[in-house]
Amino acid sequence: MVGNGGRPISIALLGCGVVGSQVVRLLTEQADELAARVGAPLRLVGVAVRRPQRHPDVPADLLTTDAAGLVSRDDVDVVVELVGGIEPVRGLLLTALKAGKSVVSANKALLAEDGAALAAAADESGADLYYEASVAGAIPLLRPIQQSLAGDRIVRVAGIVNGTTNFILSAMASSGANYTEALEEAGRLGYAEADPTADVDGYDAASKAAILASLAFHTRVTADDVHREGIRDVSAADIAAAKALGCTVKLLAICEQVDGRVSARVHPAMIPRSHPLASVSGAYNAVFIEAAAAGQLMFYGQGAGGPQTASAVLGDLVAAARNRVIGGRGPRDTAHAALPVLSMGETHTRYHVALDVNDRAGVLAQVAGVxxxxxxxxxxxxxEGRGEAGRDADDGAPGPKDATLVIVTHSASDAALAATVQALTGLDAVRGVAGVLRVEGLGRPVTDLGGGS
Amino acid sequence: MVGNGGRPISIALLGCGVVGSQVVRLLTEQADELAARVGAPLRLVGVAVRRPQRHPDVPADLLTTDAAGLVSRDDVDVVVELVGGIEPVRGLLLTALKAGKSVVSANKALLAEDGAALAAAADESGADLYYEASVAGAIPLLRPIQQSLAGDRIVRVAGIVNGTTNFILSAMASSGANYTEALEEAGRLGYAEADPTADVDGYDAASKAAILASLAFHTRVTADDVHREGIRDVSAADIAAAKALGCTVKLLAICEQVDGRVSARVHPAMIPRSHPLASVSGAYNAVFIEAAAAGQLMFYGQGAGGPQTASAVLGDLVAAARNRVIGGRGPRDTAHAALPVLSMGETHTRYHVALDVNDRAGVLAQVAGVxxxxxxxxxxxxxEGRGEAGRDADDGAPGPKDATLVIVTHSASDAALAATVQALTGLDAVRGVAGVLRVEGLGRPVTDLGGGS
Structure with missing residues (x-):
């Protein structure tokens, strides 16, 4: 490859919402600094929007509703995509990459579903494909995984990658609120959307888990490969139980490499309060990485927001533009491993199980037997004996007293754990399962479990 | 530039101590994975050592004591330097870079003293110069600063970048030990060297501050530009005073950009316990970054150790090797800003001052007047009245009672603060200055200062 001789780098922007308008602002305000870092000026040549309303930061003659026309222009060097969703964006980006245009995208859904096709197109034409902003907003994460740790073996990536759910769980933990109350507060403060499904049911985190697992393990994991459980069923009692065990509840995206296979999953879990992830509260994100040589690393920052996400987009844009100027190329997506993905049932975790039982001799033996x-x-x-008369005493005489058994298991397959819980519900002495949550040590010893409240 | 057609990339290693032997081990153990990521095999062609003793991980025919001869070999693509110190390494690396060989170095002292000359040599010949391992060991830090944040404006970098001093301060905080006791414990556990000067007097951290400030602000800061105070004078009373204020004491490397000028300094400081850096304990490192758009970020991990540092070296090595294969180039050190460096006197900080005073009317007014x-x-x-008879009562009659005044200032120039403390010692009512420490909020409100013990 050869450089471009220092001529300006032309940028097409797709989408001009919260993040896009910040990208336009920063491109203007920092034009001189960006030019110095790139080695050539960055020139915005068009902004594709759905509706041609006025955008205060964008000169009117740059606005267009013809995204396909903009992407196909011969003079475009880099396409910055901030539209989101699968179509029509996939087609537009494939067109751009096949024509040798570099792409910077924040589109986690598309990358998680079809990152392989985009990477292949980039590889074939020699264009760059960067998507730092697609995971954990402002936090530099994909570049460290792809490049800084390229000489290491990553064994686990575990992160708080969704600010909405972290805000809700943090609010539940600090105020004792239940899920519905905390969700309402998140909505009032602008941390939850009117339809919070993508966040609270874990779809957003699952896309990010797929991207992280793919890069960390040099393989292909799609969102469909990721086991996904949201936070709707996390109760105030679960949060209190976690606290009693010296833990806190977080919605985690966990990617592990186990004996040449990959586990990728999103679910709420108890983690020890001494773990660095435990103190990440509110709308902040953090990702914890364990590598064979590097040991334990953590990256922390704001996972969303216009300026924050724009910072990540501009970092990618500078890299892509600079490569144009000097005729270089960024790191390829080297998915050379093709590792099989473990089902959730095969994944090894630990369980916390709270059982409402009859407080009589032999119950613990029965439960332990299961x-x-x-x-x-x-x-x-x-x-925990509760000293209340049993609710199932239907003969008028006082029944056996209630008690709660709180059990934390060692690591076992998730299938065995789920079957155990299922079988426990069939025991006469078990009145109900009050709570089940996975427990993740994440590379730290879980020393204080059962240590009392 | 053109690629190398996929022929093996030849590596010369200078130094084979704790880190170097881990690099050799990982190059061997992960040969296939590294080749897949680079696009060509990595071939170790020579290892320069001071004494040709046996190295269990290195084939004997690769060992040489002729570093200059090794660096000058025509077939060497990348020189990995793990020797440390200024000479003869500077000459060797300049020779390599001028000949177009890329350099990967962990040499903080050299980079902090003469990074400009190395960067210029690399720039001229088109070679790469990477030194991720020189700051904060395994933590990916320089690449995020140089690349991920290339489209942002970094305003502050503040880090715990020396594990020895962080271990000592953590031990003092958790056990109430004094400095000497904690230093001895660090030595016993292998966290402090026999001569701990470079660590405890802040030289190591100052080199790292110079590198961080240079990259974060696109300018040149050398170790000599960095104001440096170590931890020898931190007393158990200082640690207790910090605790009483809701703070903890850390040795910080702080780099700030203030109105087009740079402040770079290393000194112990009180920081609020609620700050993410406050919970970084033991030998861990962490670096906190504030950028205009990205907001607050933190990077956490192990700052030293053979495998950990080797991980960072190999990440750089993969990048340099890959650039050889595809004919690309890493980011240049774009020191385009040339910002003046503030003296410590001009730097704005806050002070915590503990004064032993006579507990009599008018003392506070006198002190406040100064x-x-x-x-x-x-x-x-x-x-804090202490109710003890004054020690300066030399006439036999009971003197005025002792008290301690604990004062926390707002932000002021360090020169004004130092002059204030100097003037306070001249007051009759002031028996002595029990402690002076800077207080740094680091982007967080310092809300609980003075909130009692």
Whole structure:
């Protein structure tokens, strides 16, 4: 490749919402600094929008509703895509990449669904494909994983990658609010959208998990490969139970490499309060990485917001533009591993199980027997007698008293754990399962579980 | 530039100590994965050592004591330098870069003293110069600053970048030990060297501050530009005073851009316990970055150790090797700003001052008057009466009682603060200055200062 001789780099912007308008602002305000870093001026040649309303930051003659026409212009060097969703964006970006135009995208859904096709198109034409802003907003994360850790073996990536759910769980933990109350507060403060499904049901985090697993393990993981559970069922009692165990509840995106296979999953989990991720509260994001040589790393910052996401987009844009100027290329998506993906049932985790039981002799033995039958080893068990008359005494005489058994298991397959819980509900002495949550040590010893409240 | 057609990339290693031997090990163990990421095999062609003793991980025929000869070999593509110190390394690396060989170095002292000459040599020949391992060991930090944040304006970098001093301060905070005891413990556990000067007097951190300031602000800052104070004078009383204010004491490397000028300094400081840096304990490192658009970011991990540092070296090596294969180039050191460096006296900070005073009417007014004379505004003041007879009563009669005044100032120039403290020692009513420490909010409100113990 050869450089472009220092001529201006032409940029087409698709989408001009919260992030796009910040990108336009920064391109203007920092024009001189960006030119110095790139080695040539950055020139915005068009902004594709759905409706040609006025955008205060964008000169009217740059606005167009013809995204396809803009992307196909011969003079465009880099396409910056901030539209989101799968179509029509996929077609537009494939067209751009095949024509040798570099692409900067914040589109987690598209990257998680069809990153392979985009990477292949980029690879074929020698164009760059960057998408730092698609995961954890402002936090530099994909570049460190792809480049800084390129000489290491990443074994686990575990992150708080969705600010809405972290805000809700943090609010539940600090105020004792239940899920519905905390969701309403998040909505009032602008941390939750009117339809919060993508966030609270874990779709957003699952897309990010797919992208992280693909880059960390040099393989292809799509959003469909990611086991996904949201936070709707996390109760105030779960949060209190976590606190009693020295833990806190977080919605985690966890990607692990286990014996040449990949586990990628999103679910709420208890983590020890001593873990660096535990103190990440509110709308902040953080991603914890373990690598064979580097050990434990954590990256922390704001995962959303216009200026924050624009910062990540501009970092990518500078890299793509600079490569145009000097005739270089960014790192390819080297998905050379093609690792199989573990089902959730095969994944090894730990469970916290709270059982409402009759407080009578032999109950613990029965319960422990069910765990043993399923090959699940119990780490700690604590019985909390509640001294209330049983609700199932239908003969008028006082029934056996209620108690709660709080059990934390050692690591076992998720299938064995789920089957154990299922079988427990069939025991006469078990009145109900009050709570089930996975427990993740994430590379730290879980020392204080069962340590009392 | 053109690629190399996929022929193996030849590597010369200078130094084979704790880090170098790990680099050799990882190059061997991960040969296939590294080749896949680079696009060509990595081939170690020679290892320069001071004494030709046996190195269990290195084939004997690769060992040489002739570093200059190794660096000058025509077939060497990348020189990895893990020797440290200024000479003879500077000459060797300049020779390599001028001959178009790329350089990967972990040499903070050299980069901090003469990074400009190395960068210029790299720029001229089109070679790469990477030194991620020189700051904060395994933590990906320089690449995020140089690349991910290339489209943003960094306003502050503040980090715990020396594990030895962080271990000592953490031990003092958790056990109440004094400095000497904590230093001895650090030595016993291998966290402090026999001669701990470079660590405890802040030289190591100052080199890292120079590198961080240079990259963050696109300018040139050398170690000599960095104001440097170590931790020898931090007392158990200082640590206790910090705790009483809701703070903790850390040795910080702080780089700020203020009105087009740069402040770079290393000194112990109180920071609020609610700050993300406050919970970084033991030998861990963490660096906190504030950027105009990205907001607050933090990077956390192990700052030293053989495998950890080797991980950073290999990340750089993969990047340099890959650029050889595809004919690309990494980011240049774009020191386009040439910002003047503020003296410490001009730098604005806050002070915590503990004064032993006579507990009699008018003392506070006198003390407050001295602050006012120097234009230093007091944020909080707390008087702790101790009820002891004064030690300066030399006439046999009971003297005035002792008290301690604890004062936290608002932000003022360091020169004004230092002059204030100097003037306070001249007051009759002031028996002595029990402690002076800077207080840094680091982008967080310091809300709980003076909130009692």
């Amino acid at each position: 765990f043993a039958e399923h090959g699940v080893s119990i780490a700690t068990v604590r019985q | 602050f006012a004379e120097h234009g230093v505004s007091i944020a909080t003041v707390r008087q």
